Amino acid sequence: MDVILEDVFIKRSQQKKKTSPLNYKERLFVLTQDRISYYDYDAEKGKRKGLKGYVEVEKIKCVANVFTEDNTPSDRLFPFQIIYDEGPLYVFAKSDQIRKHWVHELKNKVMCNKEQMQKFHPCFWEDGLWKCCFQEVKQAMGCRVLEN
Ligand SMILES: O=C1Cc2cc(OC(F)(F)F)ccc2N1
Numbered sequence: 001m002d003v004i005l006e007d008v009f010i011k012r013s014q015q016k017k018k019t020s021p022l023n024y025k026e027r028l029f030v031l032t033q034d035r036i037s038y039y040d041y042d043a044e045k046g047k048r049k050g051l052k053g054y055v056e057v058e059k060i061k062c063v064a065n066v067f068t069e070d071n072t073p074s075d076r077l078f079p080f081q082i083i084y085d086e087g088p089l090y091v092f093a094k095s096d097q098i099r100k101h102w103v104h105e106l107k108n109k110v111m112c113n114k115e116q117m118q119k120f121h122p123c124f125w126e127d128g129l130w131k132c133c134f135q136e137v138k139q140a141m142g143c144r145v146l147e148n
Pocket residue numbers: 011012013014029036037038053054055082089090091
């Protein structure tokens with residue numbers, strides 16, 4: 001299966017508990033027709049190393065930008081979210097242009113998916129609540145309708 005897009009992003013690890021610290025790791029992301037995979041990689045050699053995980057494109061219910069807060073570090077200015085049945089996965093692109101390209105490609109794939117989501121949370125789930133609507137239930141219905 002050939003590569004559609006490939007880029008180095010920071011990903012936010014899914015927090016097990018709301019008190020556990022958030023951690024951010026740089027990974028190589030690869031989009032193919034049916035998967036978005038991410039790898040450990042060697043920056044010096046620019047080589048892919050171990051596959052760390054993936055999400056099947058058909059499982060993605062929504063892709064959207066995420067609003068950042070004012071105190072966002074400079075390497076996490078362009079986040080987007082990939083929402084699948086287990087919730088949102090947060091990825092940080094290096095520029096708005098790179099983010100736009102990935103979100104565009106992923107949206108094109110999601111529109112063909114059986115399960116799509118029209119309501120989502122435009123801000124992060126962080127420290128046990130949605131930063132957009134302050135609901136404290138992660139499964140709370142999205143507070144924003146997806147515009148076209
Ligand atoms: O804990 C995790 C696993 C993960 C995967 C991911 O990228 C995706 F969608 F799988 F391509 C993005 C963020 C995270 N956080």
